Amino acid sequence: MISRALCVLGALSLLVAGEAQAQPAPPQPVLPPPYAGAYQPQGVDEIGLWREMDEDERVLAQSDLAIRDEALTGYVRKVLCDTVGADRCGAVRIYVLRQPEFNASMAPNGTMQVFTGLLLRVKSEAELGAVLGHEFGHFEARHSLGQLKAWRSGTDVLAWAFVLGSLAPSYNVARSYRNLELSVLGNLYRFGRDQERDADRLGIGYLNGSALRPQAASEVWQKLMGEYEASARAKGLKKPRFDRIAFTASHPPQAERAGYLAELARPDAATRDDGAERYRAALAPWLGMFLDDQIKLNDFGASEYLLQALAQGGWTAQLHHARGELYRMRGAPRDLVNAAQFYADAVALDPAHAEANRGLGLSLLKTGQAGAGQAALRRYLELKPDASDARLIGMMIPAGEPQP
Amino acid sequence: MGGCMHRIAITLFATLLAIYSAFTPLWAQERSAVRQGFELAPQSGKTILLLRPTVRVGAQSTGGLFEPNADWTDQARANIDAALATMQSKLGNVVVAAPEPYGEDARKVAEHMSLFAAVSRAVIEYQFFVGNRLPTKKRDNKADVFDWSLGTGVADLPGAQNADYALFIYNQDQYGSTGRKMLQIVGLVAGVGVTSGQHIGYAGLIDLKSGDLLWLNADFQMGGDVREAEGAHKRVRQLLEDFPGSTMPKDAAPAETKP
Amino acid sequence: MIRPLFHLSAALALTSLLLAPVSAQAHKLRERGAPVAVADTPLTVTPSRDWNRLDVRLGKNTEHWTVDGEQLNDVIFFAAIEPGKPLVRERSKKREPLPKFTAATLLVEVPELLETTWRTYKHSGSFQMTGIEPGRFLGADGVHFTYEFVDQDELPRRGEARAAIIAGKLYMISFEAPRLHYFAAGVEDFRKLADSARLP
Numbered sequence: 001m002i003s004r005a006l007c008v009l010g011a012l013s014l015l016v017a018g019e020a021q022a023q024p025a026p027p028q029p030v031l032p033p034p035y036a037g038a039y040q041p042q043g044v045d046e047i048g049l050w051r052e053m054d055e056d057e058r059v060l061a062q063s064d065l066a067i068r069d070e071a072l073t074g075y076v077r078k079v080l081c082d083t084v085g086a087d088r089c090g091a092v093r094i095y096v097l098r099q100p101e102f103n104a105s106m107a108p109n110g111t112m113q114v115f116t117g118l119l120l121r122v123k124s125e126a127e128l129g130a131v132l133g134h135e136f137g138h139f140e141a142r143h144s145l146g147q148l149k150a151w152r153s154g155t156d157v158l159a160w161a162f163v164l165g166s167l168a169p170s171y172n173v174a175r176s177y178r179n180l181e182l183s184v185l186g187n188l189y190r191f192g193r194d195q196e197r198d199a200d201r202l203g204i205g206y207l208n209g210s211a212l213r214p215q216a217a218s219e220v221w222q223k224l225m226g227e228y229e230a231s232a233r234a235k236g237l238k239k240p241r242f243d244r245i246a247f248t249a250s251h252p253p254q255a256e257r258a259g260y261l262a263e264l265a266r267p268d269a270a271t272r273d274d275g276a277e278r279y280r281a282a283l284a285p286w287l288g289m290f291l292d293d294q295i296k297l298n299d300f301g302a303s304e305y306l307l308q309a310l311a312q313g314g315w316t317a318q319l320h321h322a323r324g325e326l327y328r329m330r331g332a333p334r335d336l337v338n339a340a341q342f343y344a345d346a347v348a349l350d351p352a353h354a355e356a357n358r359g360l361g362l363s364l365l366k367t368g369q370a371g372a373g374q375a376a377l378r379r380y381l382e383l384k385p386d387a388s389d390a391r392l393i394g395m396m397i398p399a400g401e402p403q404p
Numbered sequence: 405m406g407g408c409m410h411r412i413a414i415t416l417f418a419t420l421l422a423i424y425s426a427f428t429p430l431w432a433q434e435r436s437a438v439r440q441g442f443e444l445a446p447q448s449g450k451t452i453l454l455l456r457p458t459v460r461v462g463a464q465s466t467g468g469l470f471e472p473n474a475d476w477t478d479q480a481r482a483n484i485d486a487a488l489a490t491m492q493s494k495l496g497n498v499v500v501a502a503p504e505p506y507g508e509d510a511r512k513v514a515e516h517m518s519l520f521a522a523v524s525r526a527v528i529e530y531q532f533f534v535g536n537r538l539p540t541k542k543r544d545n546k547a548d549v550f551d552w553s554l555g556t557g558v559a560d561l562p563g564a565q566n567a568d569y570a571l572f573i574y575n576q577d578q579y580g581s582t583g584r585k586m587l588q589i590v591g592l593v594a595g596v597g598v599t600s601g602q603h604i605g606y607a608g609l610i611d612l613k614s615g616d617l618l619w620l621n622a623d624f625q626m627g628g629d630v631r632e633a634e635g636a637h638k639r640v641r642q643l644l645e646d647f648p649g650s651t652m653p654k655d656a657a658p659a660e661t662k663p
Numbered sequence: 664m665i666r667p668l669f670h671l672s673a674a675l676a677l678t679s680l681l682l683a684p685v686s687a688q689a690h691k692l693r694e695r696g697a698p699v700a701v702a703d704t705p706l707t708v709t710p711s712r713d714w715n716r717l718d719v720r721l722g723k724n725t726e727h728w729t730v731d732g733e734q735l736n737d738v739i740f741f742a743a744i745e746p747g748k749p750l751v752r753e754r755s756k757k758r759e760p761l762p763k764f765t766a767a768t769l770l771v772e773v774p775e776l777l778e779t780t781w782r783t784y785k786h787s788g789s790f791q792m793t794g795i796e797p798g799r800f801l802g803a804d805g806v807h808f809t810y811e812f813v814d815q816d817e818l819p820r821r822g823e824a825r826a827a828i829i830a831g832k833l834y835m836i837s838f839e840a841p842r843l844h845y846f847a848a849g850v851e852d853f854r855k856l857a858d859s860a861r862l863p
Contacts (some may be wrong), residue, residue: 061510064813065789098788116788235757296775296790298762298783329779331765366767389795392771392806518818519843526732538715539692540730552731555844615844 083129100293106135120290125275126216137202213272214265234301317350339363354383435532436621437550444649446496453567483636496649502563552617689718704742711855721751736849744833774808800827821846
């Protein structure tokens with residue numbers, strides 16, 4: 001009783017310390033609390049939430065947006081288990097959803113959703129583990145339940161949007177306004193800052209206790225903020241609207257967060273493995289698809305930032321090609337000149353890259369270099385005679401030239 | 405988000421709520437329709453495949469938030485299943501529960517359920533709902549035409565080979581909490597109608613050979629407290645009233661639902 | 664971890680959605696055999712069956728037609744889109760810009776313009792181009808293309824579209840419907856509609 005009170009006092013003082021100053025908490029390595037065993041819902045609210053989640057999971061499991069690849073899902077599960085430990089991760093069911101945003105969530109019944117946009121942005125097992133561990137922290141601390149209670153008693157205007165959205169879901173709404181949070185796939189929860197801090201602490205605690213490098217947790221947020229700033233800059237906005245962005249809304253200020261995460265990471269763990277090589281290898285079959293999904297979101301600044309980040313390990317033909325697509329799609333005259341260069345770089349590294357030849361051909365045509373453009377398109381058709389647009393491209397090459 | 409934005413937001417949503425509440429009665433219509441020329445005689449020897457009904461039951465907080473309640477949902481599901489079972493004789497024909505689907509079958513069932521929901525909403529929005537009818541549907545109404553379909557893919561649903569028709573049922577109940585009832589009273593004083601609780605149901609009968617929607621009953625203000633056996637019985641009777649070939653008595657106007 | 668549920672433009676969208684039913688009968692009949700102009704442009708079509716024009720506008724140069732409701736069949740006209748413009752109205756020009764049709768856009772790039780527009784507008788990762796072919800449209804060489812996607816209502820849909828660039832402006836007509844039954848049931852009527860499209 002008294003020790004629990006002291007515990008609570010201790011926790012409170014930590015939180016108060018965090019609030020009172022913009023500086024990170026004292027540098028104490030935080031270990032996760034002892035695991036309480038299989039998680040069972042208790043009380044009317046929680047059981048109700050689980051029932052709702054179970055129903056949602058039935059739909060989720062059938063969803064066309066779920067990537068049902070055992071290798072990929074198994075790998076994500078491996079990273080989660082490496083982070084939080086095998087006894088905890090046994091209760092979790094992982095779904096990878098093809099959604100080009102940085103986000104992951106965990107429902108109270110053990111369903112974890114991981115978006116492909118997250119997989120594109122983390123560069124190592126440690127970074128992925130940091131995010132998944134944070135989500136698992138919400139789950140272990142049963143934050144969703146507290147939030148339902150908070151919703152019920154609060155005057156939060158956000159609740160209205162949820163209600164109205166849930167009462168009239170229709171195709172019309174989907175067509176005119178897509179709000180992921182209102183869909184069964186996006187039954188994501190919004191937590192208060194204190195809960196986010198708690199989840200951060202639990203997450204870093206798991207990492208500290210794992211074999212992965214915990215310093216990665218802080219780096220994830222720094223990179224994310226860099227991306228949002230780059231996005232805002234390219235749009236001519238003064239600063240990014242962090243409160244509008246998934247995963248940062250209602251979170252502690254970024255500097256504070258990156259700060260205390262860095263502080264809480266065990267210093268002696270800084271030399272641990274990141275798992276970066278293993279991560280790159282696991283992501284490789286999917287990188288093209290995830291990059292394509294990102295570029296087609298028309299967020300030039302963010303996409304360019306991500307490409308630069310991915311290229312820190314060296315520019316590949318795939319990355320050059322993606323950059324070419326990005327610039328060609330924005331399509332201003334100078335962009336087209338740059339695009340042609342990027343595609344050419346891709347082709348130089350991999351002459352058999354059909355799509356890069358296509359992009360090169362189109363960009364050259366659009367910058368007035370018809371001859372070279374047509375030659376590149378011809379190479380594209382030679383490399384990929386069964387391309388879905390082969391006939392149309394064929395019509396752009398003058399008759400009399402060799403055609404497939 | 406700055407404080408100013410927050411105030412604007414609250415004002416906007418208060419307006420939104422007022423507008424929405426005012427329009428709620430427009431949605432509180434019960435409508436059913438039968439495909440032209442369709443008749444189903446009682447004891448005709450036809451078999452009806454009952455797909456797993458979607459049942460969600462919970463409370464509605466002051467802010468209108470749906471709080472799922474698993475006990476209520478379990479009770480409701482059990483009660484609805486029991487009520488459906490006892491009404492088979494009254495339905496006039498044999499009802500068989502669809503087998504639990506797995507893998508590809510589960511995907512097919514899910515897609516058909518999504519399509520049924522989309523068709524039901526289209527019927528409600530564009531043929532039933534007075535303020536929003538499509539010109540061609542208005543014409544259909546005048547000519548007593550009700551022509552909608554899920555397509556012939558229904559024949560591939562698990563259990564379809566042994567049945568003539570499929571019964572799709574969707575049910576969602578939100579019981580008004582005490583707080584919501586208070587808001588209702590306040591709303592009445594302020595001149596804004598605020599409904600307490602929401603009881604939506606739709607039931608549709610599909611021809612498993614053609615996919616045609618033979619009958620649809622859509623109700624946004626159903627009666628009966630599905631958490632109790634008698635209430636579920638009443639609800640199912642309401643959902644299935646006018647069911648072709650049934651001998652069930654038509655319900656009176658939807659009664660007040662108990663909290 | 665989510666973005667806030669509240670979004671000012673969302674509130675406006677929801678408001679307009681909820682207000683829509685109240686406005687008097689604004690869906691108009693498009694009668695079989697009667698040539699009619701689209702989106703106040705010189706583009707005309709002559710329907711081979713009765714259609715309904717929905718009182719919903721995604722942009723100044725767009726129109727939605729449907730037979731049973733846009734959930735089940737949805738024809739969208741994009742008429743006389745000028746260089747520098749997006750296909751549909753942007754929710755926020757600065758924060759959520761949509762890709763633009765440009766003077767340099769090639770015909771073969773038009774399908775990807777529609778794809779990127781929908782992906783950006785819906786914040787979606789679900790869109791698969793399934794075919795791109797040369798084909799006639801509005802009496803000129805154009806492009807015919809097909810695609811698949813899944814929206815918020817979890818119902819997989821198929822799409823088919825035709826486009827042409829005429830006098831520097833983009834003209835496009837698309838048809839989208841659930842792949843379960845409705846696409847096949849409606850695509851012929853769509854093709855006839857597209858075949859009937861004329862510019863003076």
